[in-house]
Amino acid sequence: MIKKFLVIPLLFIFPSFIFADNFDFQRAFSDYFYNFNLYRQTHQEYISAKESYLRYKTLTSKNTALEKTLKMTQARDETARTYLIALKMKTEETPGISSYEKNILTFKLDNEIDWYSKHKEELSSAATLEDLVDLAKKAGERYQSQTEILIYQALYKILVGKEIALKEKISFQIEAIKEKLKEIKENGNKDTSLPERWLLEVENRLIRFEEKISASQNNMARMEGGIYSDKTQIYRESQLSLEEAHQYLKEASRYLKEIIREVKTGDGNY
Amino acid sequence: MEIIDQDFEVIPNQEQKAKKVLPKKPIIFGGIFFGVLLILVLLAVFLNFPLSRPEPIMPSPTPTPFPTFIPEISNPSFYATDSAVLKIEEELKKIEQELETTDLKEANLNLPVLDWKIDF
Numbered sequence: 001m002i003k004k005f006l007v008i009p010l011l012f013i014f015p016s017f018i019f020a021d022n023f024d025f026q027r028a029f030s031d032y033f034y035n036f037n038l039y040r041q042t043h044q045e046y047i048s049a050k051e052s053y054l055r056y057k058t059l060t061s062k063n064t065a066l067e068k069t070l071k072m073t074q075a076r077d078e079t080a081r082t083y084l085i086a087l088k089m090k091t092e093e094t095p096g097i098s099s100y101e102k103n104i105l106t107f108k109l110d111n112e113i114d115w116y117s118k119h120k121e122e123l124s125s126a127a128t129l130e131d132l133v134d135l136a137k138k139a140g141e142r143y144q145s146q147t148e149i150l151i152y153q154a155l156y157k158i159l160v161g162k163e164i165a166l167k168e169k170i171s172f173q174i175e176a177i178k179e180k181l182k183e184i185k186e187n188g189n190k191d192t193s194l195p196e197r198w199l200l201e202v203e204n205r206l207i208r209f210e211e212k213i214s215a216s217q218n219n220m221a222r223m224e225g226g227i228y229s230d231k232t233q234i235y236r237e238s239q240l241s242l243e244e245a246h247q248y249l250k251e252a253s254r255y256l257k258e259i260i261r262e263v264k265t266g267d268g269n270y
Numbered sequence: 271m272e273i274i275d276q277d278f279e280v281i282p283n284q285e286q287k288a289k290k291v292l293p294k295k296p297i298i299f300g301g302i303f304f305g306v307l308l309i310l311v312l313l314a315v316f317l318n319f320p321l322s323r324p325e326p327i328m329p330s331p332t333p334t335p336f337p338t339f340i341p342e343i344s345n346p347s348f349y350a351t352d353s354a355v356l357k358i359e360e361e362l363k364k365i366e367q368e369l370e371t372t373d374l375k376e377a378n379l380n381l382p383v384l385d386w387k388i389d390f
Contacts, residue, residue, distance in 0.1 A: 029378070032382075036382055039382075039384065043385060050390065053390065054390070065390070069388065072385075073388065076384050076385070076386075079382055079384060080382070080384065083381075083382055086379070087379065090376075090379065129390060132388075133388050133389065133390060136388040137388060139386065140386030140387060140388070143384075143386055144386070148381070151381055155376060155379060158376060158379075159374060159376065162372055162373075162374075166365065166368060166369060166372065169361075169365050169368075170365060173358055173361055173362060173365065176354070176357075176358050176361075177358060180349075180352075180354055180355060180358070184349065189348050190347055190348060190349065239374070239375070242374060243374050246369070246372070246374055249369055250366075250369050253362060253365050253366050253369055254366075256358075256362050257359070257362050257363075257366070260355060260358055260359045260362065261343070263347065263349050263355055264343055264346060264347055264349060264350040264355060264359075265343050265345060265346065265347055265350075266345040266346055266347040266348075266350075267347070
């Protein structure tokens with residue numbers, strides 16, 4: 001009898017552990033996608049209810065409007081919340097972001113996730129349509145003043161992280177080639193002057209890459225300048241700088257391949 | 271006793287018959303013509319006959335492709351089969367592949383379009 005009492009709670013506890021372990025970006029993204037679709041559906045219903053209320057101004061239509069607006073605003077909060085969770089998971093899974101930066105971003109994103117979660121609960125307390133509208137406006141203000149900028153910062157960190165990770169991989173290969181060239185030079189059975197010169201070209205590309213990254217980071221810093229700045233435009237410009245930086249990485253990688261080819265080719269082939 | 275006129279079916283005479291037959295001829299000829307044309311088109315399609323003169327290929331500017339063909343090394347060095355060199359080469363191939371496939375937009379994570387202005 002005691003065993004039965006022990007087994008039943010375990011059946012409920014273990015799946016939650018398994019679920020917690022499997023929760024990754026893909027799962028978080030699916031949650032967000034589902035909620036976003038749900039939001040769109042409730043938004044349509046809200047629009048119809050609003051039009052009906054504004055046209056007839058009856059108590060019934062007002063009550064329906066209250067019900068549909070509550071559903072829609074709650075779905076909106078849930079969409080924002082699940083989107084922020086997906087963003088957090090993506091940040092955690094992206095290489096190239098330092099653990100310090102990850103911690104700061106996770107802390108900020110968790111704050112926002114909590115806010116939307118609480119706000120969603122708060123919406124249920126609205127007794128009238130007017131109260132609900134006032135409460136719903138708070139989410140809009142929060143999004144405008146804090147959430148939107150945090151989203152752009154997180155998205156930007158994800159993109160920079162990817163670039164930094166790629167650059168680190170290239171730098172690692174540069175070091176390996178340098179080691180090999182040193183060994184070849186010591187052996188004296190191959191001329192290394194040409195690949196050494198080309199290595200300088202590769203390093204030059206990485207310097208330009210750093211410059212582009214730095215320029216895009218400075219541009220992103222403008223976003224915090226004021227709530228009236230065009231965040232989308234700033235983000236887009238920074239993203240373009242990252243694309244340019246990416247081209248330098250491609251060139252560096254191509255040059256490294258040429259260096260390897262030169263190392264594999266005997267002297268006097270050129 | 272009054273004889274009531276009856277309406278009989280109007281039987282066309284030979285002249286009228288000839289008039290009715292005449293319009294059928296163009297339809298028959300047209301049908302034959304289009305049938306033959308259809309057979310010819312089908313033959314041309316199935317037997318790859320040129321239906322029209324091929325347009326001359328005009329030289330047009332195309333973007334210079336990045337050379338993907340790398341000729342074999344005719345004069346390999348002592349390090350052509352060196353394990354460390356081959357390992358670096360392999361790693362560089364992986365990096366190149368990653369550089370090509372990196373998503374620099376993350377479009378699936380674009381900000382959701384939500385209606386923040388609730389007003390009545």
